[in-house]
Amino acid sequence: MRSLKDSPIGLLDSGMGGISIWAEIVRQLPCEEVVYWADTAHCPYGGRSREEITALVRKGVEVLLGEGVKLIVIACNTATTAAIATLRAEWPEVLFVGLEPAVKPAAQATRSGVVGVLGTAYTVNSEMFRQTTERYATGIGVRVIATAGNGLVEAVETGCEDTPQTEQLLHRYIEPMLEAGADELVLACTHFPLLRPAIRRVIGGRKMRVIDPAAAIARHTAELLREHGWQTDRTSIGRSRFMGSGSAEEIERLRARAERYRTQYADEQTEVTEA
Numbered sequence: 001m002r003s004l005k006d007s008p009i010g011l012l013d014s015g016m017g018g019i020s021i022w023a024e025i026v027r028q029l030p031c032e033e034v035v036y037w038a039d040t041a042h043c044p045y046g047g048r049s050r051e052e053i054t055a056l057v058r059k060g061v062e063v064l065l066g067e068g069v070k071l072i073v074i075a076c077n078t079a080t081t082a083a084i085a086t087l088r089a090e091w092p093e094v095l096f097v098g099l100e101p102a103v104k105p106a107a108q109a110t111r112s113g114v115v116g117v118l119g120t121a122y123t124v125n126s127e128m129f130r131q132t133t134e135r136y137a138t139g140i141g142v143r144v145i146a147t148a149g150n151g152l153v154e155a156v157e158t159g160c161e162d163t164p165q166t167e168q169l170l171h172r173y174i175e176p177m178l179e180a181g182a183d184e185l186v187l188a189c190t191h192f193p194l195l196r197p198a199i200r201r202v203i204g205g206r207k208m209r210v211i212d213p214a215a216a217i218a219r220h221t222a223e224l225l226r227e228h229g230w231q232t233d234r235t236s237i238g239r240s241r242f243m244g245s246g247s248a249e250e251i252e253r254l255r256a257r258a259e260r261y262r263t264q265y266a267d268e269q270t271e272v273t274e275a
Helices: 019-028 050-066 077-090 103-109 127-136 152-157 164-179 192-203 214-228 248-274
Strands: 009-013 034-038 071-074 114-119 143-148 184-188 209-211 240-244
Touching: 009 019, 009 050, 019 034, 019 192, 019 214, 019 248, 034 050, 034 248, 050 071, 050 077, 071 077, 071 214, 103 114, 103 127, 103 184, 103 209, 114 127, 114 164, 127 143, 143 164, 152 164, 152 192, 164 192, 184 192, 192 209, 240 248
Parallel strands: 009 034, 009 071, 034 240, 114 143, 114 184, 184 209
Antiparallel strands: none
16 A cells, blocks of 8 residues: 555646745755646636536545545645545545645835735635735734735737737736735736746836745645654655646646746746845
């Protein structure tokens, strides 16, 4: 029987957004194997109902459990918001790592007292987000400007991250935040870190820190594995497998995009370390 130490980490997203979490997990936990399941046939999730999203996520979880994963990262803010409570109730024996918009660190770090949040319509309109915002920001006098980035997930899924049209969308969403004095931008959708080059161009020389949750999620995943004694004993680099509800061509495109992003991301981390 395979030991849990030797079992892979499961990662679930509606599509390519989980790449941003995957890249950091394989950077921090290079010897772990990862199984990435993408629901590309039903992406995006942001405009769907809670019931729809939960049903779709449940199917992905069943696939990952069938692959023998030892832990599942729900690498999607929308899926976490809609389904994480149901998943934990239905599979109490499974460790689930969910995402919460990084409002707390943004509210603690802001100097202007204004924080921008860019997420999907489902996330920014959810009761969970309202409670998080009240607890960590508005409750301490920090103003939060939350915007639904409609069209941005589709831009990432179709490989249009760096087009003029996508940059125009980002201008529309981010400019009002900058004009209101926001100096922190929370990316509350895992697709959005893939838009970082375009986001940087929109911000330009103005002071606004962009918060990507990937590093914190990977650290939490590592902590859970250590707490349960499930971290691998392997010393060789672990492999990643990509699966999903879409066609073989879509899954191959996901894999190739993930590898490109990992290289780009690794280069960015090196620049930060050397700066």
